[in-house]
Amino acid sequence: MEGLLFNVNNGYIEGIVRGYRNGLLTGANYTNMTQCETIDDLKLQLGPAYGDFLASLPPNPSTSTLAAKTTDKLVAEFRYVRANAVGSLAKFMDYLTYGYMIDNVALLITGTLHERDTRELLDRCHPLGWFETMPVLCVATNIEELYNSVLIETPLAPYFKGSLSHQDLDELNIEIVRNTLYKNYLEDFYQFVNSHPDMAGTPTAEVMSEILEFEADRRAINITLNSFGTELSKADRKKLYPNFGLLYPEGTLMLSRADDFEGVRLAVEGVGDYKSFFEAAGLGGGVGGPGNMAGGSGSDGKTLEDMFYQKEMEISKGAFTRQFTFAIVYAWVKLREQEIRNITWIAECIAQNQKERIGNYISVF
Amino acid sequence: MSGAADREAVFPTRQSLGLMKAKLKGAETGHSLLKRKSEALTKRFREITRRIDEAKRKMGRVMQIASLSLAEVTYAVGGNIGFQIQESARSARFRLRTKQENVSGVLLPAFESYLTEGNNDFAMTGLGKGGQQVQRCRETYARAVEALVELASLQTAFVILDEVIKVVNRRVNAIEHVIIPRTENTIKYINSELDELDREEFYRLKKVSVYPWKLRHAAHTAQVANKKQRDNAAMDAEMKAKREAKAALELENGAPEEVADATAGPTDLLAAEEDEDVIF
Numbered sequence: 001m002e003g004l005l006f007n008v009n010n011g012y013i014e015g016i017v018r019g020y021r022n023g024l025l026t027g028a029n030y031t032n033m034t035q036c037e038t039i040d041d042l043k044l045q046l047g048p049a050y051g052d053f054l055a056s057l058p059p060n061p062s063t064s065t066l067a068a069k070t071t072d073k074l075v076a077e078f079r080y081v082r083a084n085a086v087g088s089l090a091k092f093m094d095y096l097t098y099g100y101m102i103d104n105v106a107l108l109i110t111g112t113l114h115e116r117d118t119r120e121l122l123d124r125c126h127p128l129g130w131f132e133t134m135p136v137l138c139v140a141t142n143i144e145e146l147y148n149s150v151l152i153e154t155p156l157a158p159y160f161k162g163s164l165s166h167q168d169l170d171e172l173n174i175e176i177v178r179n180t181l182y183k184n185y186l187e188d189f190y191q192f193v194n195s196h197p198d199m200a201g202t203p204t205a206e207v208m209s210e211i212l213e214f215e216a217d218r219r220a221i222n223i224t225l226n227s228f229g230t231e232l233s234k235a236d237r238k239k240l241y242p243n244f245g246l247l248y249p250e251g252t253l254m255l256s257r258a259d260d261f262e263g264v265r266l267a268v269e270g271v272g273d274y275k276s277f278f279e280a281a282g283l284g285g286g287v288g289g290p291g292n293m294a295g296g297s298g299s300d301g302k303t304l305e306d307m308f309y310q311k312e313m314e315i316s317k318g319a320f321t322r323q324f325t326f327a328i329v330y331a332w333v334k335l336r337e338q339e340i341r342n343i344t345w346i347a348e349c350i351a352q353n354q355k356e357r358i359g360n361y362i363s364v365f
Numbered sequence: 366m367s368g369a370a371d372r373e374a375v376f377p378t379r380q381s382l383g384l385m386k387a388k389l390k391g392a393e394t395g396h397s398l399l400k401r402k403s404e405a406l407t408k409r410f411r412e413i414t415r416r417i418d419e420a421k422r423k424m425g426r427v428m429q430i431a432s433l434s435l436a437e438v439t440y441a442v443g444g445n446i447g448f449q450i451q452e453s454a455r456s457a458r459f460r461l462r463t464k465q466e467n468v469s470g471v472l473l474p475a476f477e478s479y480l481t482e483g484n485n486d487f488a489m490t491g492l493g494k495g496g497q498q499v500q501r502c503r504e505t506y507a508r509a510v511e512a513l514v515e516l517a518s519l520q521t522a523f524v525i526l527d528e529v530i531k532v533v534n535r536r537v538n539a540i541e542h543v544i545i546p547r548t549e550n551t552i553k554y555i556n557s558e559l560d561e562l563d564r565e566e567f568y569r570l571k572k573v574s575v576y577p578w579k580l581r582h583a584a585h586t587a588q589v590a591n592k593k594q595r596d597n598a599a600m601d602a603e604m605k606a607k608r609e610a611k612a613a614l615e616l617e618n619g620a621p622e623e624v625a626d627a628t629a630g631p632t633d634l635l636a637a638e639e640d641e642d643v644i645f
Contacts, residue, residue, distance in 0.1 A: 063436075110452045124448055174453070175492045182493060219493055226496030240492075305441050305495065341440050348436035352429060360440075 006324040010089050013081055014324075017332050020077060021320055023049060025339055026365045033346050034358045039066070042347055046070075063347040070340045075127045078333065088198035092326045094155070095189050096333060100129025101156055102185060106178040108137045109169060112146055128333075131155055143169045159184035176232070179223060179240045186216050186242045199326065207319045207327035211334075214315060216245035217274065218308050224255045224264050225304070246271045277307045306362065313338055313364040338362060372551040377558030385555060389548040396540040403533040405469045410526045413519055420516040424509070431509040434502040441495035449490055450499075457481070459507055461514060466522075471529045476518040478511050572613070579609050 007014075025033075029045065036042040039060050046054055053073045057065060082093050104125040111118040118138040125134070133153050140146035147166035151157060159181045169177060193199050193208040220241040227237050238256035242248070247255065247268060254267035265282065268274035281304040302310075316331035342361035349358040375381040438446070462477040490499050583602035 067439075107448060110449060114452050116452075121448070174449070175490060179493055222494050222496065223492050226492050226500075232492075303497075305498070345436065345440045348433070348439070352433055352436070354429070354433050357433070 003324040009086055010326070013085055013089060014328065016081060016084070017328050018320070021328070021332055021335070024335055024365055025049060025342075025363070027363045030342065030346070030361060030363045033343075036350055039063070039347055039351060042350060046343065063344055063351055066347050067340060067344040070343055071127070074333070074336045074340065078128060081329065088196060089326050089329070092199075093329060095192060096330055097128050097131075098155060098185050098189070099182070100126040101131055101154070102129070102159075102178060102181045104129040104134065105137070105151070105154065105156055106174055106181070109143070109146065109177065110174050112140060112143055113169070113174070156181065158188065176236065176240070179219070182219065183240055183242045186212060186219070187244065190216075190244050203322040203325040204327050207322055207325055208330065211315055211319070211327065211330060213245045214312065216242035217247045217251075217271070218312075220245065220247060220252055220255055221264060221268065221274070224258055225261070228260065273311060277304060277311075280307065306360065309338060309362050313362055317364045371547055372554050373547060375551060375555070377555040379559065382552065382555045382559065385548055385552045389545065389552065392540055392544050392548060396537060396545065399533055399537045399540065402469045403530060403537055406471065406526060406530045406533060409468050410523075410530060413523050413526065417516065417519045417523060420512065420519055424512045424516055427505075427509045427512045431502070431505040434498070434505045438495060438498045438502045441498040446490060446499070453490060459510055468526075471526065473522040473525055474518065475522070476514050478514045480507065575613070576610070579606055
């Protein structure tokens with residue numbers, strides 16, 4: 001039923017995004033890239049996919065400029081899709097950008113807290129998280145002003161409302177602000193895809209729920225693992241867990257009580273995927289242990305983070321098997337982001353002559 | 366005398382001889398002390414050079430690991446978190462203590478690094494994702510900075526020691542090749558001058574004791590001759606004394622006339638006195 005009128009409004013977008021998906025680098029491309037001796041060789045290998053964006057780079061560019069240029073391509077394509085999107089798809093794509101906006105706002109708040117010139121920071125903001133009123137944030141000179149007159153005008157205002165007051169911005173660690181916002185954002189997004197009349201009950205809701213639930217669980221687990229040894233109390237930690245996901249509510253409750261890696265492992269045991277991740281990571285000794293003192297994690301064992309990325313990519317890849325869904329836009333953006341990370345990683349390994357770990361990229365095609 | 370330039374400008378007196386001898390002794394003691402200092406410093410210098418070599422190799426390895434771990438952070442966080450890190454760092458966690466080490470009188474600065482406890486400023490960075498990588502990266506960079514500090518301390522010591530060793534060696538060489546030979550030359554010069562003075566003085570004294578004796582002898586014989594051939598004898602004695610005096614004067618190497626003039630005055634006076642004595 002949902003397919004009947006989908007193409008009237010969104011057929012073009014779907015076609016474009018599927019085309020973009022076919023332009024993603026494949027396993028064979030990655031294999032070729034790992035054989036490169038210099039960054040210039042790598043640039044050559046990226047030619048078919050990124051040719052016009054990399055053309056302006058000087059010979060032997062740094063890895064960060066390479067990453068910036070590849071991001072530019074993603075941004076350009078995203079803006080094109082966004083410009084052609086109408087109706088609920090446009091709204092959906094706006095939701096997609098809120099995640100980046102949170103990062104940008106957090107950056108600007110940090111700048112304001114430390115009384116930096118926030119105009120300099122605008123360049124550092126992620127272009128996908130750009131919103132029209134963002135430069136206005138720079139007008140605010142103190143945090144109260146920022147909260148009362150500026151943040152209210154941003155699309156993120158609902159996420160501040162109710163959970164953060166301007167006193168919180170002063171006292172709380174910016175990371176807690178960021179994660180609180182992100183939690184509210186995920187919950188709102190989840191609510192949006194499951195309740196909007198255009199999406200509820202369609203493949204969009206199905207796929208997006210899976211993706212967002214995974215994202216929520218991943219954040220909960222990561223926050224728990226990363227908070228060990230910091231002054232973040234268990235009660236505060238619990239407030240940062242999104243209120244949905246495969247782990248919710250029993251798993252998150254157990255997570256909030258976990259004291260160590262073992263506690264987290266017990267908490268996620270109810271979900272098969274996470275259980276196997278933790279078993280693999282536990283055997284590899286990569287995460288949760290005191291850390292590999294020789295520097296860097298072991299070269300063979302995958303870290304928990306790697307496995308989460310792998311899982312995310314698989315879900316995203318799976319999204320393309322569905323027809324008539326907005327979720328492919330989300331999946332495409334995530335896949336492209338991973339691709340940029342992979343390219344940066346490979347370029348970094350080549351630049352630093354550390355070929356033994358060059359295979360740590362994640363490729364699903 | 367060999368080259369007056371090679372000795373110090375002193376009057377050849379006994380006092381300055383004493384001074385010079387003390388100076389030579391001092392120079393020799395100083396020389397041996399400085400030589401020992403230079404050896405101690407050189408030993409230390411070699412050790413530091415070896416340790417710098419090790420530290421540099423270690424730094425290469427550590428920096429490589431550290432930059433790879435930074436790449437890992439970029440991969441895990443998926444963006445640039447440099448600004449967040451900079452802004453959330455409030456007080457230094459990695460600090461330095463400076464000490465001074467005394468190596469045979471040279472003060473070498475030594476840097477010692479330590480971590481302040483309970484200072485975990487950006488512990489929550491990357492809370493959502495990548496936090497572990499951030500922490501690990503911090504640990505590896507702390508080790509990298511440690512290696513750098515060690516290297517810095519060694520390099521500073523290296524530079525300072527290098528300079529001090531140069532100065533000490535210059536001093537050793539100056540003492541060995543300039544001051545000691547010059548002092549020795551001066552002593553030699555003073556000795557030879559004093560010897561000459563001694564000889565002169567000795568001869569003069571001899572002369573003073575020989576001349577009146579001759580005169581007395583002559584006068585005595587003349588009296589004994591009963592004044593018979595007084596004129597003749599007196600003439601004879603006078604001639605004889607004169608001859609004797611001339612011969613004695615000729616014995617001396619120096620200018621005979623001047624010395625003769627100089628000695629003539631006192632000898633005459635003496636002779637007159639002696640004469641009176643004798644007559645008495």
